[in-house]
Amino acid sequence: MDLDKCIACGLCAEKCPKKVVDTYNGGLQKRKAIYVRYAQAVPLKYAIDQEQCIYLQKGKCGNCAKVCPTGAIVYDDKEKELILNVGSVVMAAGCETYDPATHDVYGYQRSPNVVTSLEFERILSASGPYGGHLVRPSDKKEPKKIAWLQCVGSRDVHIGARGYCSSVCCTYAIKEAMLAKEHSHEPLDTAIFYMDIRTHGKDFERYYNRGRDASGVRFVKSRITNVVPDADGNLLLRYVDASGRRVEEAFDIVVLSVGLGIGAEARALTQRLGIAVDAYGFARTPGFDPVRTSVPGIYVCGALEAPMDIPSSVVESSAAAGAAGSGLVEARWSRTLTKEAPLETDIRGEAPRIGVFICRCGTNIASVVDVPQVVEYARTLPYVAHAEESMFSCSQDTQEAMAKVIREKRLNRVVVSACTPKTHEPLFQETVTSAGINKYLFEMANIRNQCSWVHNQTKEEATTKAKDLTRMAVAKVALLQPLEEPELSIDPRALIVGGGVAGMATALALSAQGYESYLVEQTDRLGGQALNLHRTWDGGDVQAHVHEMVQQVAADHKIEVRLNARITHVDGFVGNFKTTIDRQGEQEVLDHGVTVIASGASEFKPEGLHAYGRDPRVLTALELDRRLIAGDETLPACKSAMFIQCVGSRNETRPYCSKVCCTHSIKSALALKALRPEMDVMVLYRDMRSYGLREDLYREARQAGVVFIKYDEAVGLEVQPEGEDLAVRFTDTALRRKMVARPDLLVLATAIVPPADNPVAQMYKATLNDDGFYMEAHVKLRPVDCATDGVFICGLAHAPKPLDESITQAQAAATRAVTLLAKQTIRMAGTVAETRPADCSACGVCVAICPYSAPSFIEKGPFTGKAQINPVLCKGCGLCVASCRSGAIRLKGFDNDQIFAQIFALNEEVG
Amino acid sequence: MVVGGGIAGMQAALDAADSGYYVYLVERGTSIGGIMSQLDKTFPTNDCAL
Numbered sequence: 001m002d003l004d005k006c007i008a009c010g011l012c013a014e015k016c017p018k019k020v021v022d023t024y025n026g027g028l029q030k031r032k033a034i035y036v037r038y039a040q041a042v043p044l045k046y047a048i049d050q051e052q053c054i055y056l057q058k059g060k061c062g063n064c065a066k067v068c069p070t071g072a073i074v075y076d077d078k079e080k081e082l083i084l085n086v087g088s089v090v091m092a093a094g095c096e097t098y099d100p101a102t103h104d105v106y107g108y109q110r111s112p113n114v115v116t117s118l119e120f121e122r123i124l125s126a127s128g129p130y131g132g133h134l135v136r137p138s139d140k141k142e143p144k145k146i147a148w149l150q151c152v153g154s155r156d157v158h159i160g161a162r163g164y165c166s167s168v169c170c171t172y173a174i175k176e177a178m179l180a181k182e183h184s185h186e187p188l189d190t191a192i193f194y195m196d197i198r199t200h201g202k203d204f205e206r207y208y209n210r211g212r213d214a215s216g217v218r219f220v221k222s223r224i225t226n227v228v229p230d231a232d233g234n235l236l237l238r239y240v241d242a243s244g245r246r247v248e249e250a251f252d253i254v255v256l257s258v259g260l261g262i263g264a265e266a267r268a269l270t271q272r273l274g275i276a277v278d279a280y281g282f283a284r285t286p287g288f289d290p291v292r293t294s295v296p297g298i299y300v301c302g303a304l305e306a307p308m309d310i311p312s313s314v315v316e317s318s319a320a321a322g323a324a325g326s327g328l329v330e331a332r333w334s335r336t337l338t339k340e341a342p343l344e345t346d347i348r349g350e351a352p353r354i355g356v357f358i359c360r361c362g363t364n365i366a367s368v369v370d371v372p373q374v375v376e377y378a379r380t381l382p383y384v385a386h387a388e389e390s391m392f393s394c395s396q397d398t399q400e401a402m403a404k405v406i407r408e409k410r411l412n413r414v415v416v417s418a419c420t421p422k423t424h425e426p427l428f429q430e431t432v433t434s435a436g437i438n439k440y441l442f443e444m445a446n447i448r449n450q451c452s453w454v455h456n457q458t459k460e461e462a463t464t465k466a467k468d469l470t471r472m473a474v475a476k477v478a479l480l481q482p483l484e485e486p487e488l489s490i491d492p493r494a495l496i497v498g499g500g501v502a503g504m505a506t507a508l509a510l511s512a513q514g515y516e517s518y519l520v521e522q523t524d525r526l527g528g529q530a531l532n533l534h535r536t537w538d539g540g541d542v543q544a545h546v547h548e549m550v551q552q553v554a555a556d557h558k559i560e561v562r563l564n565a566r567i568t569h570v571d572g573f574v575g576n577f578k579t580t581i582d583r584q585g586e587q588e589v590l591d592h593g594v595t596v597i598a599s600g601a602s603e604f605k606p607e608g609l610h611a612y613g614r615d616p617r618v619l620t621a622l623e624l625d626r627r628l629i630a631g632d633e634t635l636p637a638c639k640s641a642m643f644i645q646c647v648g649s650r651n652e653t654r655p656y657c658s659k660v661c662c663t664h665s666i667k668s669a670l671a672l673k674a675l676r677p678e679m680d681v682m683v684l685y686r687d688m689r690s691y692g693l694r695e696d697l698y699r700e701a702r703q704a705g706v707v708f709i710k711y712d713e714a715v716g717l718e719v720q721p722e723g724e725d726l727a728v729r730f731t732d733t734a735l736r737r738k739m740v741a742r743p744d745l746l747v748l749a750t751a752i753v754p755p756a757d758n759p760v761a762q763m764y765k766a767t768l769n770d771d772g773f774y775m776e777a778h779v780k781l782r783p784v785d786c787a788t789d790g791v792f793i794c795g796l797a798h799a800p801k802p803l804d805e806s807i808t809q810a811q812a813a814a815t816r817a818v819t820l821l822a823k824q825t826i827r828m829a830g831t832v833a834e835t836r837p838a839d840c841s842a843c844g845v846c847v848a849i850c851p852y853s854a855p856s857f858i859e860k861g862p863f864t865g866k867a868q869i870n871p872v873l874c875k876g877c878g879l880c881v882a883s884c885r886s887g888a889i890r891l892k893g894f895d896n897d898q899i900f901a902q903i904f905a906l907n908e909e910v911g
Numbered sequence: 912m913v914v915g916g917g918i919a920g921m922q923a924a925l926d927a928a929d930s931g932y933y934v935y936l937v938e939r940g941t942s943i944g945g946i947m948s949q950l951d952k953t954f955p956t957n958d959c960a961l
Contacts (some may be wrong), residue, residue, distance in 0.1 A: 026947060040961055041942035085914040090919035090927070118949060125951040127961075159916050175954040207955040266937070269914070302919025310953060321913075321926035328932060334931035513930070611946040742955055779956055780918075819929035 001046055005072035005398055006034065008044045012064035012073065020052045022129075022507050026119030026756035028137060029129035034064050039127060039362040042393045048073075058360075087331060088297045088324040091275070091283065092317065096263035100256045106149060107254070107609050111229035112137040114254045117148070117172060124179050134183040135787065136253045138233035139713045143252035146180055147237055148173040149224055150194040154259030154307075162280055165695040166259030166307040170280045172212040173257045182447040191251075192217040194685035197538040201309060202773070202799035205650060205657045221710075221733075222247075227254055242733055244709060244711075259305040273298060280305050291320040299323045304314040306692050311783045312805070315812045318784065319509075320779040321471050322815030326512035330821065331638045334726030344482070345436040352383040352478040355411035356470060357402060359393035360399025360420035361448050365847055369453035370463045374417065377467045381474045385409055393418050399431045406435035409768050413437070413480065415473045417445040419467065438482035440893055441829055445473040461905035468906060475905035479898045482544050486871055490575040491593035493517060497567065497760060500528020501803060502795025503598035503812040509814035511558040515821055519553065519561045520581055526550045526561065528600050529796065534625040534671065535693050537663045543629060564589070573852075573873055574790030575826050593792045595764055598773060598810060601796035604648040604751040610719040611746075615673035617726050619665050628671055631809070635745070640680040642728060642743035643674050644717065650686065656771050658800040661749035666697050668747065669706045681743060682707045684717065684730055710734065715767065719746065752800035764791050765852070773799050784813045792816050817824035831893040833881055834876035837863035839888035846880035846889060855880055915939060917945020 018033035025031075032050040036044060054061040055075060066071040097118050100108040108114045113136045115123070126132035135259060136143050154166040162579065170192075197219060199208040211217040225238040225246075235254045241247050262270075262281030270277050275292035276284040281299040285292050291299045301316035308316070325332070356378040359368035371389045378387035386409045390398045393416055406414065414437065416428050421444040429439035445859070447466040455462035493509055496503045499521030507517045519526075527550060533542040536537070553559050562581060568581040577591045603622050606612045626637060643665040650656040652861070662685065669681045679789035685708060690698035702708065710733045711717055717730035725742040732739050754772035761768050766786045767775045774793040777785040784792050794809040801809070820826070835846075835859065844867045846855040854873035858866050867888070869880070881889045890896070913924045916938030924936040936943070947953075950960035 026949075027956075037940070037942050038942075038948060041948075043942060045941070047941040086935065088912075089914045089934075090920070090923045092913055092915035092917060092923055094915050094917045094919065118946070121949060128951070171954045175952065176959065179952060179957070201955070203955045246920055302915070302917065304915075311946060312916055313917075314922045317919045317922035318926045320929065321923040323921075324931045325927055325932055332931035337933075338929070575914045610949060711935065740958075780953060780958075815926050815930065819926055822929070822931045850954060 001048065001073045001077070002074050003043065003045045003561060006045045007070055007072075007419045007489050008046060008395065010046075010068045010391075011069065011501070012046055012364075015063040015067045017061065017063065018052055018054050020049060025129045025289045026116065026122040027121060028829070029096065031349045039364075040392075044392060046072075047382040047737045057540070080159070085199060087328040088299065089298045090317075090320045090324050091270070091273075091293065091298060091304055092320075093266040093304045095260040096309065098161070098258040098261055100152055100258055101354075102153070103158060105226055105228050106152065106224070106256055107227040107235065107368075109254060111233065111235060112228075113229070113233050113235055113252065114227060114256065115254050115540065116258045117169065117176060118258065120176055120253075120255045122884070124183060127676070128530045132183070133649070134180055135570040136205065136233065138438075142184065142186065144186065144253060145189040145191075145251045146177070146253045147235075147249075147251040147342060148177060148192045148257050149227075150192065150257045152256040152258050155195065157275075162259065162261055163696055164307065165198065165691050165698060166261075166282060167198070168309045169257040170194065171201065171207065171257060171309070172205050173255070174208055174217060176255065178211050178215045181217070189218070191220055191249075193220050193222045194225075195221070195311045196689065198319060199690045199692050200657050200659045200691050201311065202249045203656070203769070203779075206655055215530050221763075225399065225561070242638045243736055245732070260303055261302065265895070266304060270304075270681065277298070278632040287804045288807060290544050291316055291323050291811065308692065310780045314780060315783050315805075315809050318812035318815040322509055322513060322811055322818060325815075325818070329512075329514045332514075339506045341433055342436045344438055345412070347438075347441070347482065347905040348523055350411050351724045353409070353411050354383045354413045354415060354416045354477055354654045355394050355402075355406060355476055356380075356381075356384055356387040356417065356474065357410065358387070358389045358447075358466075358470070359416065359765050360389060360391050361419060361452075361544075362392060365418070365448050365452045365466075368456045368459050368462045369447060369466045373463055374447075374466045374470060377416075378470055378474070382472055383413075383478050384410060384474060388821045394424055394427055399427070402429050402431050402565070403435040406432065406437060411442045413443075413477045413700075415443050415445060415470065415477050417447045417470045419448040420444075420446050436669055438865040441477065441480050442845045443473040443477040443480065447470040461831065470604065470895070471908065472902045476825065476898050476902040479895070479901055480893065483892050485827040485830045487825050487827050488570065488575050488872060489825050490821060491577075491591050491825065492824070493592045494578065494594045494817055494821070495520060495579050495590055495592040495597055496596045498528065498598040498600050498795070498797065499523075499526040499563070500559065500598060500600045501530045501546065501549065502600070502797075502806045503528070503596070504553050505807045505810035506598055506794060507559045508549070508552060508556065508812045509811045510817065511556050513814065514558075516558045517560070518592060520558055520565045520567065520579075520590075521561065521563050523565050524722065526553060527564075529602065530803060532603075532625055533803065534628040535667060536698060537667055539805075542803065567760050567763065574820070577790070594792065594820055596792045596794065596796045596810075596813045596817060597760070597764065597766065597786070597797050599755075599758075599797045600759060601752050601800065603755045604654075606647050606748055606750050609647065610644060610748055611721055611726065612748060614728055615721050615746075616746060618748065620659060620669065620748050620750050622746050624668055624745075626903050635671060636675040636742040638672070638676070639745045640741075641669070641682070641745040641747065642741055643669060643681075643683040643747045643749055644728075645685040645688075646713075647748040654751050654753070654771065656800070657689065659689070660752065660754045660802045662799060663697065663802065664746065665749045665873055666690055666694075666701045666706070670697070670701050672745075673704050673706065680743075681705070681708070682743070684709055684711045684728075686710065686713050688806055701881060709739075752796060754797070764788060766791055766793070773797065784809055790820060804884075806853055828872050829876055831876040831891065832868050832892045833876065833878070833889050834871075835867045835869055836888050836890070837866040837868065839886050840866040840890070841886045842866050843885060845883050845885065849879050851877070851879070915945070916940070916943030918947045920945070
């Protein structure tokens with residue numbers, strides 16, 4: 001295909017006679033031999049499936065070339081070899097899902113109603129093969145019962161499967177079960193058959209609880225024997241339950257929760273590049289430098305490094321991008337192209353000339369709303385000089401066409417009736433800017449999310465509503481005025497709160513990218529919690545590494561360390577913060593452009609629980625680590641040891657999983673076994689969460705003779721000193737019996753807890769979640785950014801996580817900070833509040849109510865005592881506007897006349 | 912050069928470009944988006960994957 005010529009009109013696919021299994025939709029429907037992967041694909045260009053094309057295979061047909069209006073079809077297109085000179089490489093080659101046909105015990109090839117979890121995603125999807133209508137593939141009937149089988153191709157060393165845990169399947173199965181229930185018109189029974197539920201990520205445990213308690217998803221701890229399909233398409237599931245009983249249950253659909261793995265192509269690629277991989281094909285990385293491969297200059301991120309979820313992938317990607325850039329600092333901005341923004345047309349004194357662009361969004365809008373009718377209608381509206389429709393108004397070619405029309409017809413205001421401004425407003429604003437129009441002379445009407453999607457049963461009314469929404473947007477845009485965005489310079493220094501491993505890793509990453517930082521630590525030494533850790537899960541010596549890191553920080557002239565420092569006051573905003581620190585009574589004000597919070601968390605001290613503090617044999621996990629570090633000689637003398645998991649985690653007070661404790665206990669159990677191989681070591685757990693590649697360690701521990709017992713948490717457990725002994729009483733769920741053990745050493749795997757009081761969060765206007773950890777701006781898209789601009793988070797302050805993930809996150813936070821610092825200046829939004837001092841009654845409500853401290857009293861001149869608003873601090877939330885009793889504040893871009901014009905336009909009849 | 916145009920590759924490419932480097936994003940398929948584009952919604956917030 002000639003990508004420049006293809007306009008993605010779809011005529012070629014319409015006329016293509018060859019039908020092909022659509023792998024994008026899990027093979028549940030057909031596509032043509034000329035196709036786009038999905039309607040929103042980027043770039044939105046058709047491609048010819050060479051193996052399937054009749055013309056390319058047999059020399060006949062040629063339909064697509066005949067109908068293509070732009071002559072984009074190039075049958076004799078040849079593969080081209082390009083040579084690119086690059087300074088560093090980031091490998092993000094990803095993973096593939098496990099193919100359950102490899103070792104088919106679940107009837108995947110025998111019944112269409114046995115589907116993989118990825119196929120089920122397509123069934124649920126509104127753009128999927130069944131339009132989001134939940135039906136089973138064999139007869140398109142709505143299911144009454146669906147089962148999910150966990151660990152298909154994961155935690156399994158049988159033929160074709162892999163020994164590791166894929167990390168994501170438990171949580172996605174919960175998601176799919178909850179969504180399936182929402183999709184279903186009749187009550188739907190959903191059951192998840194599992195070995196351990198591993199919801200170890202941030203907020204995943206709450207999600208699990210919600211699935212079980214609010215949505216009523218059933219969780220069955222079991223081992224699956226097999227799945228037997230019958231002639232009617234029903235599936236008989238045979239399994240052994242937790243107590244060893246054989247059970248049979250029939251389901252309409254069985255979803256196989258397939259794991260993630262490295263595909264043949266990615267394997268070949270890593271081999272070709274000489275990147276060291278593990279037995280499963282995942283790129284090997286050092287635990288203390290988690291995105292660096294064995295080849296200098298090549299970095300890795302995402303599921304090529306280990307099976308991981310989207311937030312973890314995004315964090316790794318930012319870390320890898322930063323690492324890739326750190327070797328190329330001198331080349332920064334030397335090769336990039338700057339987009340030349342054309343001079344803005346002065347529209348003062350001009351009457352509005354409005355262009356209206358109505359989007360079909362493929363079939364998303366056009367299958368419900370009569371788009372041509374809306375276009376015709378738009379042409380009749382006041383000041384509208386141009387109206388047209390497009391298939392996808394967000395596509396690259398439409399953007400260019402739009403800019404052209406704006407210039408040709410000398411439009412000075414633009415309305416796009418399409419989807420949501422939340423995702424697409426910046427794109428259209430960029431387009432109008434490129435055509436010389438101020439970006440604030442633009443308005444969007446959401447005729448998809450708020451119209452076609454919700455009114456798909458009532459097409460006529462939906463069309464009327466699309467006209468209403470468009471008319472309202474036109475009424476508003478006519479009154480809009482160009483706005484200016486103040487430009488500010490950015491102080492290129494960073495301030496990092498916390499001198500633990502996360503804070504030090506951030507400082508070192510920033511330094512490697514050429515930026516200075518202040519590292520502010522409240523205690524008298526660097527190192528944080530890592531000073532208490534013995535080994536990482538993959539065997540790294542934590543003390544040696546922390547020591548090395550501290551030395552690196554000390555030797556780095558771009559890092560200024562402030563020990564014994566308390567943050568007492570913060571002024572300023574993104575680009576120009578002023579943080580006051582107090583060091584034993586001595587105050588210092590530090591200027592910086594960005595803030596990275598790496599203030600950590602600590603171990604829960606289980607005072608009064610399980611004889612902790614009353615019996616010297618009871619330790620926390622970190623107390624045991626400290627003894628291991630010190631080489632405590634009493635440890636090898638112990639004949640038996642026991643670990644109790646989830647002490648203080650996954651309960652009502654702390655409904656989150658502390659993520660690190662399962663692996664930590666396994667590691668410590670193995671360390672004890674190494675000290676004294678004949679020691680009896682037992683782990684009492686609820687779900688063993690040795691996620692990802694850590695599963696191998698779990699298997700190793702079982703092979704080394706460590707006994708893992710799932711105890712009945714409903715019955716609970718009791719620890720009592722009895723004479724010389726320490727008695728632990730619990731109920732074994734497999735044996736369904738009360739047991740008593742008398743270990744010489746009892747290790748409590750206690751929770752990771754954030755500080756009880758966190759004044760720094762308030763000072764930087766960062767929000768904390770219900771558990772007291774810092775909240776990210778967006779779980780998946782901005783996982784290390786705070787909602788407050790210029791503030792980033794990493795390490796335990798964000799959520800419980802192991803050391804390697806803290807380091808990755810620290811490097812990611814540094815990268816995100818660099819994306820800001822590298823720009824040197826920053827533009828603030830033009831939609832800010834402004835006071836009219838003459839109308840102000842100086843009541844001070846705005847000063848009190850603003851969450852961003854933007855309003856203040858004027859100190860000098862004729863309006864002394866009246867309110868003014870710092871446009872740089874203002875976020876345009878409108879709180880002050882709504883609360884001003886004198887009507888003295890206006891919000892630019894949302895002025896009263898503009899809003900009222902929009903509202904009044906609603907009441908006008910559609911002509 | 913970023914190899915792979917899924918969510919990880921796209922984020923890495925954006926961050927590298929925003930940090931001031933010229934980036935080649937290399938993808939073997941016909942469009943970027945990777946496996947994430949095939950998902951309906953994403954945990955733990957249930958927002959749309961696309």
